[in-house]
Amino acid sequence: MSFTSEVKNQICNDPLDARQSRAQLCALFQMRAALHLSRDGMYISYQTENATIAKHIFQQVKSCYDVNARLSVIKKMRLNKNNTYCVEIHEKAMEILEDLKIWTDAGLNVRPDRSVVRSEKMARAYLQGCFLAGGSVNHPKTTNYHLEIACTHTEMAKTVQSLMERFYLPAKSIRRKQSYVVYLKAGDKIGDFLRLCNASQALLDFEGVRIQRDFFNQMRRLDNCEIANEMKAVQAAAKQLEYIAILDANRHRVRIPEKIEHVMEMRKQFPEATMQELCDECYKAYGDIIKKSGMKHRLNKIKTMALALTEDAE
Numbered sequence: 001m002s003f004t005s006e007v008k009n010q011i012c013n014d015p016l017d018a019r020q021s022r023a024q025l026c027a028l029f030q031m032r033a034a035l036h037l038s039r040d041g042m043y044i045s046y047q048t049e050n051a052t053i054a055k056h057i058f059q060q061v062k063s064c065y066d067v068n069a070r071l072s073v074i075k076k077m078r079l080n081k082n083n084t085y086c087v088e089i090h091e092k093a094m095e096i097l098e099d100l101k102i103w104t105d106a107g108l109n110v111r112p113d114r115s116v117v118r119s120e121k122m123a124r125a126y127l128q129g130c131f132l133a134g135g136s137v138n139h140p141k142t143t144n145y146h147l148e149i150a151c152t153h154t155e156m157a158k159t160v161q162s163l164m165e166r167f168y169l170p171a172k173s174i175r176r177k178q179s180y181v182v183y184l185k186a187g188d189k190i191g192d193f194l195r196l197c198n199a200s201q202a203l204l205d206f207e208g209v210r211i212q213r214d215f216f217n218q219m220r221r222l223d224n225c226e227i228a229n230e231m232k233a234v235q236a237a238a239k240q241l242e243y244i245a246i247l248d249a250n251r252h253r254v255r256i257p258e259k260i261e262h263v264m265e266m267r268k269q270f271p272e273a274t275m276q277e278l279c280d281e282c283y284k285a286y287g288d289i290i291k292k293s294g295m296k297h298r299l300n301k302i303k304t305m306a307l308a309l310t311e312d313a314e
Contacts, residue, residue, distance in 0.1 A: 002139075003137060003138070003139040003140075003202070003205075003206075004135070004136045004137050005050060005052075006201075006202055006205075007131070007135075007137060007194065007197070007199045007202045008050055008052065008053060008131070008132055008135070009050075009052045010197075010198075010199040010200070010201055010202055011128050011131065011132055011197050011198070011199055012052050012053060012055075012056040012132070014128070014197075014198045014199075016060075016125060017121075018063075018064060019119075019121070019122055019125075020121055020122060020124075020125035021060045021063060021064050021125070022064060022099070022100060022116070023112075023116050023117060023122040023123075023125040023126045023129070024060065024125040024126065024128055024129035024132075025057070025060055025061070025064065025096075025100060025129065026100040026101070026102060026112055026116050026126065026129065027112070027125075027126045027127070027128070027129025027130045027132075027133065028046065028057060028129045028132060028133050029044065029046070029097070029100065029102055030102060030109070030110060030111075030112065030156065031129070031130055031133030031134050031151065031152070031156065032046060032047075032048070032133040032134065033045065033046045034046075034047075035093075035097075035108070040090065041090075041093070041094075042093045042094055043088055043089060043090040043093045044088070044089040044093050044096070044097070045086060045087065045088045045089075046086070046087045046088075047074075047084050047085070047086050047087075048084070048085055048087075049082040049083065049084055049085070050085070051083075051085050053085075053132050054071060054085035054086075054087050055071075056132075057069070057087050058071050058087055061087075061089055061096070065092055065095070065096055065099075067089060067091045067092050067096070068091070069087050069088060069089045069090075070086075070087070070088040070089075070090065071085065071086070071087055071088075072085070072086045072088070073085055073086075074086060100116070101113030101115065101116055110153040110155050110156050111155050111156060111158075111159045112126060112159060117163060123163055123166060123167075124167075124196055124197070124198075126163065127160070127163055127164065127167075127193075127196065127197065128197050128198075130149050130151075130160050131149055131197060134149050134150040134151060134179075135147070135148065135149045135150075136148055136150075137190060137194075139209075140187070140205075140206050140209035140210045140213065141209055141213070144185070145184075145185060145186065145187040145190055145210070146183065146184075146185060146190075147183060147184045147190045147193060148181050148182065148183040148184075149181070149182045149183075150176070150179045150180070150181050151179060151180045151181070151182065152178075152179060152180075153180065154175075154180050156180070157173050157180035157181070157182050158173070160182045161173050161182045164182065164184075164193070167192070167196055168192070169184060169189050169192060169193055169196075170184075170186075170189065171183065171184055172184075172185075187210045187214070190206065191203060191206055191207050191210065194206060233272075233274060234272065237267070237271055237272060237273075238271075239303075240267055240299055240302065240303070241267065241268070241271060242306075243302050243303050243305075243306035243307075244264045244267060244268060244302060244306075246306040246309055246310065247264065247302065247305060247306055247309070248264075250309050253309065254305060254309060256305070259288065259298060260298055260301055260302060260305075262282055262285070262286045262288060263278070263282065263295065263298045263299065263302065264302065265285075266278050266281045266282050266285065267299075269281070275292045275295050275296065276292055278295055279291065279292060279294075279295050282295075
């Protein structure tokens, strides 16, 4: 089972009161339901490849409107294709649409009425319905964090984006072929959305993997920084040894101060030592109390003297 399916199954198991159920049904129908005209009148159909969602819609319609919907399975003959579950509502179809504010005197609404998402609880339930109908989320072990809700109308996408921003989720939207996609990329914000939808176990799984992954990424970055710093120190030390070799070869031409001699000797004895370690070794060998800034100054003096000798030779 995919991570998206796990999230949707948990949302379907979240207990709802009557107002929340209506808000969730409104989102489900506006996102994906179809309205049909037959000789017996209007009826609503909803198709999904998730059996849990089909059962959830069946139960919510029964609970809210005391209607027995028809649940059927369409078996696909092609290999590696899931079955499609179809929920058909023939009884009170128009009454249900009017109660959900989807059907009005002006026709079908592709956006929820303000009364449907007025409270925070109802807005949460509406977003749950949107995710059930058109949502997906990457498993946190994959390369990128990504959660999206695909909408068929641009107005619906704007509504979903606005509702998510209402809960401080900075969603963005983009057009993809014939649909409009509202998405989140930040791992912490995806976690907030799962918390918003009351998908508790999915949230725990997501955050556990995300924290572990971010921890290892941070450790890797620190390791890379340390390796880079060590490489720079080794390269600098190699260059310093070259300058020291120049001074040693030209002692008859230049007078080298005693303190510089100490540093030259310590660098030759400890070619891989850091600046602080050189300071410590100078103190042990000669009793010189020297800070890193002083050591840097003496190493720069060695460089200056060696370059001056090289220029004179040229």
